[in-house]
Amino acid sequence: MIHSTLLKNGQHAVSRWKNGNGMTFEIAISPEGADFSKDPFLWRISSAVCDRGGPFSSFEGYERYLTLIDGKKFNLKFTRTGHETPVEYGKVFDFSGDDGVTMELPDGPVKDLGLVYRRDAVSAGFHVLEFKSKPRSITAEGRTTFVICMRGRLHASIYPGETKFKLTPLDAIRIDCGRNEEASILLEPSGNCAACVIEIE
Incomplete structure (x- = not known):
């Protein structure tokens, strides 16, 4: 789940x-x-x-x-x-x-x-996303994913379920997906903003 x-x-x-x-x-x-x-x-x-x-x-x-x-x-x-x-x-x-x-x-x-x-127990990814006005969609699959607001304001929607969050700097969303599960995360910026996406499995 x-x-x-x-x-x-x-x-x-x-x-x-x-x-x-x-x-x-x-x-x-x-x-x-x-x-x-x-x-x-x-x-x-x-x-x-x-x-x-x-x-x-x-x-x-x-x-x-x-x-x-x-x-x-x-x-x-x-x-x-x-x-x-x-x-x-x-x-x-x-x-x-x-x-x-x-x-x-x-x-x-x-x-x-x-x-x-x-390093002997975990693999991880760490990415910075820059936004100006266009929304971006990312996928979380079979792992734990964090979206952390670095600058500005972000609206995040998690699918399936259409769970919605509003993020300001250093607010974070944690999305846990089980094996063979996949979530789509829609990130919509309010103006110029940035986020960090961290993937852990």
Whole structure:
């Protein structure tokens, strides 16, 4: 059975970083109710407000996706190779949680959106969709799909069932499809907006 859930921005769990450099808003985690700081987990979707640069936490055995949703840009510097990658709005960057990584903020504070998932148990996709005026339709099939509003306002309709949602920034819809089930998701923008689509199976 296809099941869809609205996750409102104001309901996300909030935690301050131990180093004081930022704040994290947890959108979803599996298993549900896991304590990210101490419990084993399969995957986690979260957004962070980063006030100052600094090292990322290490996640051995995990893969990571990251994108910028507010601010000009940030740089990721990899300790082992010294390689530095700029991440700008709408660009998706993926990297290993095994890597030592430092975030640098050349243009001030930023807000990001990311996924951390265990590479030996989960496969995942992470995409940014830009809207101007035309609606777009996506398909969720046999997996868990999240649609997260990054900017502006979105109207989402889930079929079958014609369940409707209104999304503002950092609101999310979770759509769970069983094996051999398929849902169609119609996304209709109100003006200029953007969304992140995350697929997990």
